[in-house]
Amino acid sequence: MQRIINNPDLVVEDMLKGFLKNHKDIVAETENPRVIKYVNAPAAGKVGIVTGGGSGHKPAFIGYIGKNMVDAVAVGEIFSSPTAKAFFEAFKEADGGKGIACLYGNYAGDNMNVKMAKQMAEMEGLEVKTVVANDDVASAPKEESQKRRGVAGEILMWKVGGAKAAKGGSLDEVIAAAQKAIDNTKSVGIGITPCTIPSVGKPNFQIKEGTMEVGIGHHGEPGIKVADLATADEMAQIMLDIILPDQPFESGDEVVVLLSGLGATPIMEGYIVYNKVEQILSEKGIKVHRSYVGNYFTSLEMMGVTLTLMKLDDELKELIDMEVDTMGMKQFQK
Amino acid sequence: MQRIINNPDLVVEDMLKGFLKNHKDIVAETENPRVIKYVNAPAAGKVGIVTGGGSGHKPAFIGYIGKNMVDAVAVGEIFSSPTAKAFFEAFKEADGGKGIACLYGNYAGDNMNVKMAKQMAEMEGLEVKTVVANDDVASAPKEESQKRRGVAGEILMWKVGGAKAAKGGSLDEVIAAAQKAIDNTKSVGIGITPCTIPSVGKPNFQIKEGTMEVGIGHHGEPGIKVADLATADEMAQIMLDIILPDQPFESGDEVVVLLSGLGATPIMEGYIVYNKVEQILSEKGIKVHRSYVGNYFTSLEMMGVTLTLMKLDDELKELIDMEVDTMGMKQFQK
Incomplete structure (x- = not known):
C-alpha cells in the first residue's frame, strides 16, 4: 500500500x-x-x-x-x-x-x-x-x-x-x-479503480482493468452494471442517460452541474467529461446556470467521476449564488 | 490504463x-x-x-x-x-x-x-x-x-x-x-507512485512498491535518493531537513507553507503531513503566517507530496495576503 x-x-x-x-x-x-x-x-x-x-x-x-x-x-x-x-x-x-x-x-x-x-x-x-x-x-x-x-x-x-x-x-x-x-438533485457515479482503507491495507472491492462500474457508490457499493471502460464522452452520455429521465430534467430547465472526481482521477479528466456534459445539456435546451468541476466529494484514492444535476427555481438560484468561504468551496458574490 | x-x-x-x-x-x-x-x-x-x-x-x-x-x-x-x-x-x-x-x-x-x-x-x-x-x-x-x-x-x-x-x-x-x-522560496517533493501520459499509455518511470523517490521532479525526474517508504511524519522531517538549511529558514522567520499533493494522493494525507510540518517549524521558532494544503501543482495521477516554504518580509506578506480569485486559489481579503 x-x-x-x-x-x-x-x-x-x-x-x-x-x-x-x-x-x-x-x-x-x-x-x-x-x-x-x-x-x-x-x-x-x-x-x-x-x-x-x-x-x-x-x-x-x-x-x-x-x-x-x-x-x-x-x-x-x-x-x-x-x-x-x-x-x-x-x-x-x-x-x-x-x-x-x-x-x-x-x-x-x-x-x-x-x-x-x-x-x-x-x-x-x-x-x-x-x-x-x-x-x-x-x-x-x-x-x-x-x-x-x-x-x-x-x-x-x-x-x-x-x-x-x-x-x-x-x-x-x-x-x-x-x-x-x-x-431537485440527482447524481450517478462511475468508478474505474478501487480504493484502499489504510487500516485494511488492501482494496475491499475490485474493478477489472479495462472495465468500469456504472452507478458505483462512494464506498465501492456495486453499481447498476459493469461495462467495458468507455471514453470520457461516452461516460458523460451514460451518466446523463441515467439522471436526466429520473428527475426529469427537460428543455427550458436551468441547472447546477457538479462534476466531482473520486480522488485519484486527474482534475483535467473532469474537465474532459464536463465538456461533453455541457454540450449534451445545451443540445437538449437545458441551461447550465452554474457548474463545479473538481474533487468535491471523493473516496480516498478511487478513480472515477460522479455527475450531479440540480434543477433550479428562483429561490435555489439565489441561494446557490450566495458567497461561501469553506475549504472545499469558495465563491465570491458577483 | x-x-x-x-x-x-x-x-x-x-x-x-x-x-x-x-x-x-x-x-x-x-x-x-x-x-x-x-x-x-x-x-x-x-x-x-x-x-x-x-x-x-x-x-x-x-x-x-x-x-x-x-x-x-x-x-x-x-x-x-x-x-x-x-x-x-x-x-x-x-x-x-x-x-x-x-x-x-x-x-x-x-x-x-x-x-x-x-x-x-x-x-x-x-x-x-x-x-x-x-x-x-x-x-x-x-x-x-x-x-x-x-x-x-x-x-x-x-x-x-x-x-x-x-x-x-x-x-x-x-x-x-x-x-x-x-x-525566498524552496521546495522538495517525494513521489510514491509514477504516472502515465495518456498518449504513451504506460508509466515512463517506476517507483517500486515499498519505496519512495525523495526529491522527485514534476515529470518523474529522478530525485536525490530512493528510500524505503517512510511514514508521513518521517516524510515531513526528511523534506524539512532538505529545505530548511538551504535557504536557510531560521528561528524568528515567518513563512508561507504550501503542501501540494501530486495528484492521486488523497487530500487527507496532505493534512497528515502538514500536521508534522507545522509542529517541527513551531519547535524551531519558525512562524507559519499562512499555509496552503491541497492539490496545487500536480503531475497527473502521481502519488506523493511537495513541500514549499517561502520566507516572508513585510512586502511579501502584504502581497501574499491579497485577495485572489482563480480556479486553483481563491482567497478572501480579511
Missing part, C-alpha cells in the same frame, strides 16, 4: 490535527475531538447547520464548514458513521437558539445515530429537524427513492440550507429549502 | 474546452487555441502577468489565471513546453501598455521558447522581463541554483507578482517582487 500515513488506525486523528492547523481561520476544535465547528459558530439567532459522515471523502464533510454553509460536523472513522454522541454534540456546538437543521446522507449508520442524537437533543429542549439526502439514482429505483443513498448532491443541499439559514430563515424555512434542493 | 479520456492525443484540447466552459466567469479563449487569458485582461495601465508550461499539472498553469494573479497562459502538451508563438501571443493578450512580466519555471524548452517569444515581442515594441523559478532544491546543489527546476514555488511567485501588478507596480517593481518571492 503506497500511502502517506503514520499509524493506519489513527489517520482520522492525524488528519484532523493538520486540517485544524491549516484552516484555523475557518474551523475550530471542540471538546469532542470528533466534532469540528465553524470559528464563528454558534451564531445567535441563526439556524445551525449540522452534518456528519465517515471520513475519506474530503472535502466532505468538514471541508464544507464555513461562512454561509455548515456550522458543525460530526466526524466518523474512514467510511463509517460518526457516533450519536458526536452528532448530538455537533448540534450543541451549532445551536444559536433557533434550532438545528441536520442535513445528512441516507446510510443506515447515519440514520440510526442521527435519530438517537435527535432524541438526546430533544431531552435538552433543543429542536432538531432533518433532511436526508438520497440523490444517488443508481442505488434504488425511483419508486423506492427513499432507499437511495446520498452522494455528492449533499454538497448542494448544504449550500442551499446554509445560505437560507444565513439569510435569516426559520428552521422550517431552512428545512424546506434543503429538502427542495435534494428533491 | 484506467483513465477518463477520449483520444489520448487530444487530451489537452478536450480539457481546455471543458475548462473554458466551466470557468467562463474567470477565463476566456483567444485566437490561439493554446493561449488562455483572464476575462478582464488586458487591463490598461497594469503590468501583464504571463506564464506557461506543459499540461498535466493542474491547477498549474491555467488554474492560476484570474483576479490579482495571472493574466495569460501559454499552454503546452502534456509535460512539454508551449511554443514560442504561444508565449508571444500570451504576451500580447496580457499587454496593458505597461510591459509584461513573464514568470515561469526553469526547464530547457520553456527557457528557449520564452527567449524567442521575448525577441518576437521586442520587435513589436513590447517590453518583456522575466523571472525564472528555481525553487526545487533537490534538482541541483545550492552553488548551482541557477540549474534548479521550478516546481510548486512558482505558485507563490505568481501570487506575489500578480498582487504587485494589481497594486499598480511598475514592470521593474513587479519583476523585483517576483524575483524576491522565488529567491
Whole structure:
C-alpha cells in the first residue's frame, strides 16, 4: 500500500490535527475531538447547520464548514458513521437558539445515530429537524427513492440550507429549502479503480482493468452494471442517460452541474467529461446556470467521476449564488 | 490504463474546452487555441502577468489565471513546453501598455521558447522581463541554483507578482517582487507512485512498491535518493531537513507553507503531513503566517507530496495576503 500515513488506525486523528492547523481561520476544535465547528459558530439567532459522515471523502464533510454553509460536523472513522454522541454534540456546538437543521446522507449508520442524537437533543429542549439526502439514482429505483443513498448532491443541499439559514430563515424555512434542493438533485457515479482503507491495507472491492462500474457508490457499493471502460464522452452520455429521465430534467430547465472526481482521477479528466456534459445539456435546451468541476466529494484514492444535476427555481438560484468561504468551496458574490 | 479520456492525443484540447466552459466567469479563449487569458485582461495601465508550461499539472498553469494573479497562459502538451508563438501571443493578450512580466519555471524548452517569444515581442515594441523559478532544491546543489527546476514555488511567485501588478507596480517593481518571492522560496517533493501520459499509455518511470523517490521532479525526474517508504511524519522531517538549511529558514522567520499533493494522493494525507510540518517549524521558532494544503501543482495521477516554504518580509506578506480569485486559489481579503 503506497500511502502517506503514520499509524493506519489513527489517520482520522492525524488528519484532523493538520486540517485544524491549516484552516484555523475557518474551523475550530471542540471538546469532542470528533466534532469540528465553524470559528464563528454558534451564531445567535441563526439556524445551525449540522452534518456528519465517515471520513475519506474530503472535502466532505468538514471541508464544507464555513461562512454561509455548515456550522458543525460530526466526524466518523474512514467510511463509517460518526457516533450519536458526536452528532448530538455537533448540534450543541451549532445551536444559536433557533434550532438545528441536520442535513445528512441516507446510510443506515447515519440514520440510526442521527435519530438517537435527535432524541438526546430533544431531552435538552433543543429542536432538531432533518433532511436526508438520497440523490444517488443508481442505488434504488425511483419508486423506492427513499432507499437511495446520498452522494455528492449533499454538497448542494448544504449550500442551499446554509445560505437560507444565513439569510435569516426559520428552521422550517431552512428545512424546506434543503429538502427542495435534494428533491431537485440527482447524481450517478462511475468508478474505474478501487480504493484502499489504510487500516485494511488492501482494496475491499475490485474493478477489472479495462472495465468500469456504472452507478458505483462512494464506498465501492456495486453499481447498476459493469461495462467495458468507455471514453470520457461516452461516460458523460451514460451518466446523463441515467439522471436526466429520473428527475426529469427537460428543455427550458436551468441547472447546477457538479462534476466531482473520486480522488485519484486527474482534475483535467473532469474537465474532459464536463465538456461533453455541457454540450449534451445545451443540445437538449437545458441551461447550465452554474457548474463545479473538481474533487468535491471523493473516496480516498478511487478513480472515477460522479455527475450531479440540480434543477433550479428562483429561490435555489439565489441561494446557490450566495458567497461561501469553506475549504472545499469558495465563491465570491458577483 | 484506467483513465477518463477520449483520444489520448487530444487530451489537452478536450480539457481546455471543458475548462473554458466551466470557468467562463474567470477565463476566456483567444485566437490561439493554446493561449488562455483572464476575462478582464488586458487591463490598461497594469503590468501583464504571463506564464506557461506543459499540461498535466493542474491547477498549474491555467488554474492560476484570474483576479490579482495571472493574466495569460501559454499552454503546452502534456509535460512539454508551449511554443514560442504561444508565449508571444500570451504576451500580447496580457499587454496593458505597461510591459509584461513573464514568470515561469526553469526547464530547457520553456527557457528557449520564452527567449524567442521575448525577441518576437521586442520587435513589436513590447517590453518583456522575466523571472525564472528555481525553487526545487533537490534538482541541483545550492552553488548551482541557477540549474534548479521550478516546481510548486512558482505558485507563490505568481501570487506575489500578480498582487504587485494589481497594486499598480511598475514592470521593474513587479519583476523585483517576483524575483524576491522565488529567491525566498524552496521546495522538495517525494513521489510514491509514477504516472502515465495518456498518449504513451504506460508509466515512463517506476517507483517500486515499498519505496519512495525523495526529491522527485514534476515529470518523474529522478530525485536525490530512493528510500524505503517512510511514514508521513518521517516524510515531513526528511523534506524539512532538505529545505530548511538551504535557504536557510531560521528561528524568528515567518513563512508561507504550501503542501501540494501530486495528484492521486488523497487530500487527507496532505493534512497528515502538514500536521508534522507545522509542529517541527513551531519547535524551531519558525512562524507559519499562512499555509496552503491541497492539490496545487500536480503531475497527473502521481502519488506523493511537495513541500514549499517561502520566507516572508513585510512586502511579501502584504502581497501574499491579497485577495485572489482563480480556479486553483481563491482567497478572501480579511
